[in-house]
Structures are given as structure tokens and as C-alpha cells.
Amino acid sequence: MKPAPDEIRETDGLQVDEDALFQKRSWRVQSVGRGMIALFVLAGLAGFFGGAGPAAHGTHSRPVQIRYPRFVRMHAPVQFLITVPPDAGGAGTVSVAINKEFFDSFEVEQIVPQPRAERLGQGAIIYEFDRVDRADASISFRVKAAKRGATTATFTVGSAEPAKMKSFVFP
Amino acid sequence: MDSVLRAAGIYLFLILVFRAFGKRSLAQITTFDFVMLLIVAETTQQALLGEDFSLTNCFLLIATLLLLDRLFSLIKRRSTWFESVSEGRPLIIVQNGQPLEDRMKKSGVDVADVLAAARELQGLERLEQIKFAVLERSGLITIIPRG
Numbered sequence: 001m002k003p004a005p006d007e008i009r010e011t012d013g014l015q016v017d018e019d020a021l022f023q024k025r026s027w028r029v030q031s032v033g034r035g036m037i038a039l040f041v042l043a044g045l046a047g048f049f050g051g052a053g054p055a056a057h058g059t060h061s062r063p064v065q066i067r068y069p070r071f072v073r074m075h076a077p078v079q080f081l082i083t084v085p086p087d088a089g090g091a092g093t094v095s096v097a098i099n100k101e102f103f104d105s106f107e108v109e110q111i112v113p114q115p116r117a118e119r120l121g122q123g124a125i126i127y128e129f130d131r132v133d134r135a136d137a138s139i140s141f142r143v144k145a146a147k148r149g150a151t152t153a154t155f156t157v158g159s160a161e162p163a164k165m166k167s168f169v170f171p
Numbered sequence: 172m173d174s175v176l177r178a179a180g181i182y183l184f185l186i187l188v189f190r191a192f193g194k195r196s197l198a199q200i201t202t203f204d205f206v207m208l209l210i211v212a213e214t215t216q217q218a219l220l221g222e223d224f225s226l227t228n229c230f231l232l233i234a235t236l237l238l239l240d241r242l243f244s245l246i247k248r249r250s251t252w253f254e255s256v257s258e259g260r261p262l263i264i265v266q267n268g269q270p271l272e273d274r275m276k277k278s279g280v281d282v283a284d285v286l287a288a289a290r291e292l293q294g295l296e297r298l299e300q301i302k303f304a305v306l307e308r309s310g311l312i313t314i315i316p317r318g
Contacts, residue, residue: 014303014315016261023262026255027277033191075222171180 049170050076063160068153072145072169077109080141080165082157086134094131096139097124097156105151105169106143113139124156145169173221174228178235181215186243186257193279194259194310258308265304268317278306288312 008015047053050071060066064085069078084094093116100123115127129139148171156162200208219232247254264275270282285304289295293314303315 011263012266012303014263014305016263016303016305018261018263018305019255022255022260023274026259030191030193033187037188037191171177 047071049073050078058165060163060165064155064157064163066155066163066165068165069167072167074145074148074169074171077142077144080143080153080155082139082141082155084129084132084137084139084157086137092131093128094158095126095128095156097121097126097162098141099124099152099154101151102153105145105147105167106153107146108141108143110142111140112142124154174219174223174231175235177219177221178232179239181219182236182239185215190257190259194306194308261308262306263303264306264312265298265301268299268301270298280306280312285312285314289314289316 008017009019010016011018043049044051045053047056048071050056050069050073056069056071058068058070060068065083067079067081067083069080072078082096096115103125111127113129115129117128119126119128148169150166150168153165153167154162155165220228243257247257262274262278264271264278264280265285270285275281275285282298285301286295286298288304288311289298289301293316295301295314295316300317301314302317305313305315307313
């Protein structure tokens with residue numbers, strides 16, 4: 001309830017609704033709030049909200065090296081980068097199978113190099129790429145997040161064990 | 172639903188941020204503050220709209236923001252506590268010509284701000300001519316001259 005005009009505090013004749021105790025508490029809460037905002041910004045710098053920064057990306061190293069985004073922001077472009085080992089895949093091609101959940105969470109914008117073929121597999125989409133016998137050969141999937149929350153991407157390169165990568169999409 | 176939640180989220184975030192940084196954060200607009208305000212507005216606008224530039228989305232966002240603002244005003248009118256929490260309370264920062272240093276420091280106000288308000292509002296020349304200077308909820312400084 002609002003105070004009646006005659007209930008408003010007076011200081012040396014000045015009718016002003018100040019409250020020293022409330023003000024002290026308010027300053028304390030404000031400084032905590034500013035501290036939290038500073039932490040928020042630092043977390044952003046560290047990459048906990050996606051973009052750049054040491055925490056933003058993870059690397060799945062065995063059996064295939066895949067650099068993936070740990071934290072992603074909605075509609076912001078990110079990249080899954082597969083370094084293809086020279087012994088992956090069969091003669092002439094290398095396949096990458098990606099689970100269905102990945103396509104529920106991300107929209108694929110660009111694949112470099114272009115796959116030779118795409119086909120439906122068991123709960124996955126399989127891309128076939130022409131083989132290049134170079135140690136640093138890589139395949140890049142540039143995607144945009146389309147669904148908020150935690151998601152798991154499973155990439156299976158050739159006959160290697162599936163690589164599971166967890167990402168979190170911020171709104 | 173997405174637009175309504177986005178608008179509500181941004182509205183609440185802006186209230187919290189500006190409350191945390193105090194009444195004076197954008198109360199006295201310098202040239203740089205004005206530029207900051209434009210940048211904040213532009214950033215907010217893009218996050219509000221996302222990739223949807225349709226008229227429907229625009230109407231929905233405006234309606235949500237105005238409705239939230241009205242709702243907050245109604246709650247503030249009924250509850251002193253909510254009004255104090257969301258907007259703060261007036262604070263005396265100069266009494267009988269004496270600056271209340273601790274209060275001024277914590278509120279981010281200095282004697283120069285008080286003197287500027289005294290010159291602007293009352294045509295006063297000296298601090299001793301001020302009976303009260305009050306930092307209002309709005310972040311502005313009001314001056315009551317000595318009789």
C-alpha cells in the first residue's frame with residue numbers, strides 16, 4: 001500500500017520518501033548485481049556463451065579429430081571441422097554419417113568440400129566425399145543453430161567409432 | 172510465443188541492468204551517453220526482431236512491451252515496496268549546504284553535479300545556498316534553496 005501524504009517521512013521540514021535502511025540494502029544489492037554482470041561479461045569473454053574464447057569450442061580427438069562448438073547462440077553460424085585421417089574410409093571415398101538429432105538442432109548452411117553424394121542411413125544422413133590423401137585434409141560443416149537447449153551430435157567417419165559431441169544452444 | 176517471451180526477457184533484463192548500474196546511468200545524457208543509448212537500442216532491436224521482420228511480429232512485440240510497461244506501472248502504483256525495488260527511492264545528498272559524501276559517492280554523484288543542478292534549476296552560485304539537494308527516483312537532482 002502507498003503511504004498517505006501525512007505518513008511520508010520528513011527530514012528537517014522536507015517531506016521526502018527516503019529510507020536510509022532500504023537505501024543501504026539497495027546499494028548492497030546493486031553492487032552484487034554489478035558483480036554478476038561483470039561475471040557474465042567475463043564468461044562471455046571466456047566463450048561460455050559461444051562465439052570465440054577458449055571454452056567455446058571442444059575437440060574430439062579419437063578416433064577422428066573433430067573441432068566442434070560447445071556453446072552456440074541461436075542463429076549464429078558455427079562450424080564442425082573434421083580432420084580426416086589418411087587411413088579413413090574406403091578406396092576413393094570417405095563417408096561421414098551424422099545422426100538425426102544434429103539436423104533437428106542445426107540447419108546446415110554449407111559443406112566444404114561438397115559431398116559427392118548424400119543418402120539416408122539408419123537414423124542418420126550419410127555424406128560421401130572424394131578422398132584426398134593429405135594429412136591435413138578436412139571437411140567443414142557450417143551450420144546455424146535452430147533449436148534451443150542441449151544437443152548431441154554424433155559423427156561417424158568411415159568405419160571409425162562414432163564421435164559424440166555435446167553442444168548447448170543459447171536462446 | 173517466441174516473440175512475446177523475447178520481448179519479456181529483454182524488458183526484464185534492461186530493468187535489472189539499469190537498476191544495477193544506478194539511477195544516474197543515463198539520467199544526464201552527455202554526447203557519449205547518447206551514442207551508448209543508440210547502440211543499446213540498436214542491439215536490443217536486433218535481438219527483439221531476430222530474423223522475423225514481419226508486421227505481425229512488430230505488432231506483437233510493441234503490444235507485449237507496452238502491456239508489460241503498463242503492468243509494471245500498475246504494480247508500482249499499488250505497492251511501495253515494488254516501486255522502491257524497481258525504481259529506488261529519493262535520497263537527500265546535500266543538507267543545509269553540507270554534502271553527504273558517503274551517499275553521494277555510493278550514488279555516483281559529485282558536488283559538481285549538484286552545483287550544476289543548482290545553477291540550472293535555481294540560479295544558485297554556492298553550495299551553502301542549498302538547503303536540500305535530492306537525488307530523485309528518475310536520477311535527476313532537485314534543489315531546494317535556503318530561504
